[in-house]
Amino acid sequence: MSSVCPLAAGIAVSAPVPAPLCPSGILLAATLDHLADHGWADQPLFLPSLLTAELAAECRQRADDGSFRPAGVGIGSARVTVPTLRGDRILWLERGLSPACDAYMQVMDGVRDALNGQFFLGLRDYETHFACYAPGAGYVRHLDRFRDNDARVVSAVLYLNEGWSLADGGALRLHPPGSASIDVQPDAGRLVLFMSADMPHEVLPSTRDRLSLAGWFRQAPK
Ligand SMILES: O=C(O)CCC(=O)C(=O)O
Numbered sequence: 001m002s003s004v005c006p007l008a009a010g011i012a013v014s015a016p017v018p019a020p021l022c023p024s025g026i027l028l029a030a031t032l033d034h035l036a037d038h039g040w041a042d043q044p045l046f047l048p049s050l051l052t053a054e055l056a057a058e059c060r061q062r063a064d065d066g067s068f069r070p071a072g073v074g075i076g077s078a079r080v081t082v083p084t085l086r087g088d089r090i091l092w093l094e095r096g097l098s099p100a101c102d103a104y105m106q107v108m109d110g111v112r113d114a115l116n117g118q119f120f121l122g123l124r125d126y127e128t129h130f131a132c133y134a135p136g137a138g139y140v141r142h143l144d145r146f147r148d149n150d151a152r153v154v155s156a157v158l159y160l161n162e163g164w165s166l167a168d169g170g171a172l173r174l175h176p177p178g179s180a181s182i183d184v185q186p187d188a189g190r191l192v193l194f195m196s197a198d199m200p201h202e203v204l205p206s207t208r209d210r211l212s213l214a215g216w217f218r219q220a221p222k
C-alpha cells in the first residue's frame, strides 16, 4: 500500500517503516544529509532482500541469454566501445520489462521525488541499465556527466551481489575532490548515490561476475 510508504510520498525518514507496509526502498534522511555534505552517500540494504534477489536473478538470466551488449563510452556519434576502458555488458531497462524492474523503477521514482523535495534539483526522469562486469573487467576513472550534455545530475547504483567479500575486488572507488578516495563494496541491496558532474570514480576489476543496476537522475538539458 504505497500511501503509507514515506518514500512513495517523497518524504525521507530516519525511522524504519515495517516492511509489509512499504514494499519499496526507504531512503534514510541520513543518506540525503551525507549526499548534501560529501557529494556521495551509500545505504546498505536499501531494497527489500526479496526484490534485490529477483533483480539479481533477472540480471543473471538476461546476461546469460545473450540480451546484454558491450557498454560504450561517450554519447551519440562519439560513442565507442573500448573494453580496456570500460568492460561491462549492459541492458537498458524499459517500463514493462518485468514486474521486478517495474517495482525498482517505481522505487527510484520515489527517490527522485525525495531528491527534488530536499534539494530542488528539477530531476525529471531516471534512466538505468543492468550491468555485468565479468572477472577482470572494470571501468577506468571517469565522470558520469557528458561534456556536451548536462542532463545527468545524480548517479545511483544498486548492487546485486549476494555474499560479496573484500577479496572479490570490484569496489566502486570514489575520488571526492580534495579528499581521500573511498571504496564502496558492491554488496547486494546497497544503493550508492553521487553527484554525476563532480565525482570522479572507477570500478575496480573483480574475481567474479559483478552485477548491478547503474542509473542516472536527469534534468532537462540546458
Ligand atoms: O557499478 C558501479 O559501481 C559504477 C558504474 C559506473 O560508474 C557507470 O556505469 O558509469
Ligand SMILES: [Fe+2]
Pocket: 142, 143, 144, 201
Ligand atoms: Fe560512472
